[in-house]
Amino acid sequence: MKAIGARPNKRSDGTDVYPVPVLSDPNTGALITDSLEIASYLEKTYPEKAIFPHNSESLIREFDSAHFRLVIPAVKFIFARSTETLSPASAKFFIGVRSIDVPLPWDANYSEDWALLEKGYNTAHEWYQKTDGKWLMGDTFSYADIIVACCLLWFKRVLKENEWVRISPWNGGKWTQLLADAVSIRKHRKTAAPMKIICLLLLFVLLYLISPRVGAGFKIVNV
Amino acid sequence: MKAIGARPNKRSDGTDVYPVPVLSDPNTGALITDSLEIASYLEKTYPEKAIFPHNSESLIREFDSAHFRLVIPAVKFIFARSTETLSPASAKFFIGVRSIDVPLPWDANYSEDWALLEKGYNTAHEWYQKTDGKWLMGDTFSYADIIVACCLLWFKRVLKENEWVRISPWNGGKWTQLLADAVSIRKHRKTAAPMKIICLLLLFVLLYLISPRVGAGFKIVNV
Numbered sequence: 174m175k176a177i178g179a180r181p182n183k184r185s186d187g188t189d190v191y192p193v194p195v196l197s198d199p200n201t202g203a204l205i206t207d208s209l210e211i212a213s214y215l216e217k218t219y220p221e222k223a224i225f226p227h228n229s230e231s232l233i234r235e236f237d238s239a240h241f242r243l244v245i246p247a248v249k250f251i252f253a254r255s256t257e258t259l260s261p262a263s264a265k266f267f268i269g270v271r272s273i274d275v276p277l278p279w280d281a282n283y284s285e286d287w288a289l290l291e292k293g294y295n296t297a298h299e300w301y302q303k304t305d306g307k308w309l310m311g312d313t314f315s316y317a318d319i320i321v322a323c324c325l326l327w328f329k330r331v332l333k334e335n336e337w338v339r340i341s342p343w344n345g346g347k348w349t350q351l352l353a354d355a356v357s358i359r360k361h362r363k364t365a366a367p368m369k370i371i372c373l374l375l376l377f378v379l380l381y382l383i384s385p386r387v388g389a390g391f392k393i394v395n396v
Numbered sequence: 397m398k399a400i401g402a403r404p405n406k407r408s409d410g411t412d413v414y415p416v417p418v419l420s421d422p423n424t425g426a427l428i429t430d431s432l433e434i435a436s437y438l439e440k441t442y443p444e445k446a447i448f449p450h451n452s453e454s455l456i457r458e459f460d461s462a463h464f465r466l467v468i469p470a471v472k473f474i475f476a477r478s479t480e481t482l483s484p485a486s487a488k489f490f491i492g493v494r495s496i497d498v499p500l501p502w503d504a505n506y507s508e509d510w511a512l513l514e515k516g517y518n519t520a521h522e523w524y525q526k527t528d529g530k531w532l533m534g535d536t537f538s539y540a541d542i543i544v545a546c547c548l549l550w551f552k553r554v555l556k557e558n559e560w561v562r563i564s565p566w567n568g569g570k571w572t573q574l575l576a577d578a579v580s581i582r583k584h585r586k587t588a589a590p591m592k593i594i595c596l597l598l599l600f601v602l603l604y605l606i607s608p609r610v611g612a613g614f615k616i617v618n619v
Contacts, residue, residue, distance in 0.1 A: 227452070228532075232452060234523070235462040236455050239462075311451030312451075
C-alpha cells in the first residue's frame, strides 16, 4: 500500500490501517478508496460503459444503503462462515472489526438468520419486479446489480454447498440467475485497458466484503 | 370518500379512517391510496410523460425513504407551524397522529432543528451535485424531484415569511430554484386529460404531508 502511495487511516490505538479495496489508476495517478467511490471515479474517468446510466449515481448510492440494510440483519452466520475461509490472523482481525457493529456470537440464531435473509431477498425481489427487464433498471445493467450480485457472490464463496443451494429456489431462482447473468456481463464487456478496471469491480467489492480492513497480512490491490 | 368507493383503514379504537391522498381514476375505475402508489399507478397507466424514467421506479422508491430520513430529524418545528395552518379539529387530529412517531413538544429545540434541517439539505445538495443537470437524474425530471420539491412547497406554505427566507441562500439558492423549476414543469406539461392527473401530483403530496389522515372534517380528493 505504501508503494502505491496509499494514505492510512488511524485505528483507535493510533496505529495505521490501510482500507481495501483501493484503486491505483496508472493512467491518471488517482488513488481511490471505498467501492462506491471507486465506481464513481471509474464512471467519470472511463464513461464508455456506464454503470450509473441515465444520471442514476445519486439514486444508486441510496440503493446501496437500502441493500445493506436489507442484508445486515441476517448477516451473522455469513460472517461466521467468512471467518472460516480466512487465515487465522485475518479471521482474528475480521472478528475484531466486524463485531463492533455486529456483536458476537455470530452463530447463535442460525434458523432465525436464514429466515431474515429470505425475507430480505423477498423485498429485493419486489424491487426487481417493478422493472421491465432482468436488471434493476430494466434492460440496463448498472452498479445496483453489481451490488446485489457481489453480495450473492460473497455468499456463494463462503457458504457451505448445502447452504448455498438453499438460496437457489428463492423467488423462482432469481438470485442464482442474476449472479450468472452478472458474471456473464463481466466476461463479455470489452477488455480494453480502461475497461479492465471496471471488470475488476466485482473482485473489489468481494474483497471489501470479505476483508474490510485486512490488517495482519494485508493485500495490495493495484490495477 | 364513501361516494368514490374508498376503503377505510381501522384506527386502534376500531373506528374508520380514510387516508389521503387517494386517486379515483374515472378512465379505469382504479382507486389508489398513498402518494408513491398513485405515482406508480399513473406511470403504468399514462406512460406518455414518465416520472420514473429509464426504469428508475425501484431506485426512486428507495430515494423516497432516504429523503424522508433526511428531513424527519428536523421536522418538529415544521410540524408545529403546520398545526397553525389547520382548523382546530384538523390540528388536534394531526398532533394526535404525528406525535406517535415524533413525540411532543415540537417547538422545544428550534435552533437545533434549523441546524439539522440545513445539514439535511447539505446532504441533499451532495446528491444533486453528482448529476450533470439541475434534476436528480441530470436533465431528466423525475418523481425524485417531485419528492424534494413537494417537501419544499410544504415548508414554503407553513413557515413564516422570515423563516422561509432563511432557506433561500442555502446551497447557492438551490432549493428556491428547484421549487420554481418544478412548479414551472408542472405548468408547462401538457394538460390532456390523463396528464392532468399527473399535474395534480404536487398537490397530492402536499396534501399528504400537511394532512396525513384528515380525520375530523376530511377532504375528498377526487380527480
